[in-house]
Amino acid sequence: MPDRQTVEKAERDLKEGKSPSTAAGEFVRQEIEHVRQGKHGVRSPQQAIAIGLSEARRAGIPLKPPAAGKTSKETKQKAERDSKKGRTSPQLHEEGSTPGGRSRLNAMKKEPSNSVSHTALSRQAKSAAKRRRPSAGS
Numbered sequence: 001m002p003d004r005q006t007v008e009k010a011e012r013d014l015k016e017g018k019s020p021s022t023a024a025g026e027f028v029r030q031e032i033e034h035v036r037q038g039k040h041g042v043r044s045p046q047q048a049i050a051i052g053l054s055e056a057r058r059a060g061i062p063l064k065p066p067a068a069g070k071t072s073k074e075t076k077q078k079a080e081r082d083s084k085k086g087r088t089s090p091q092l093h094e095e096g097s098t099p100g101g102r103s104r105l106n107a108m109k110k111e112p113s114n115s116v117s118h119t120a121l122s123r124q125a126k127s128a129a130k131r132r133r134p135s136a137g138s
Contacts, residue, residue: 020056020062023056032052032116035048038109040109045116053079054078056086065080
């Protein structure tokens with residue numbers, strides 16, 4: 001779950017008038033740091049991004065679910081459930097506080113940490129930029 005500082009930064013971004021996806025970037029950044037610190041691992045940069053966006057939705061950031069045709073039906077349903085949970089009862093809790101949580105953390109630690117290296121994130125950003133239309137560039 002997200003740290004209190006991350007939630008505060010995201011809320012500050014929203015109050016400043018920034019888009020929800022910009023505010024959700026704080027959660028993605030935190031997720032990448034957790035993987036780099038060895039708290040847990042992910043198998044790809046996309047997985048780290050997806051986890052960060054899910055945490056943002058559960059913390060009450062008003063992100064839209066993914067567009068139809070870009071993801072599976074299950075992924076869209078999960079995003080909608082996360083958004084609903086964030087609207088009704090956003091909460092923070094400590095990870096590893098239950099036996100199931102501890103076993104999940106132990107399993108995640110076995111995942112590689114180089115999947116969020118500078119090179120891997122750069123490769124992900126370039127491939128995402130290629131999928132966008134040319135007019136979306138700066």
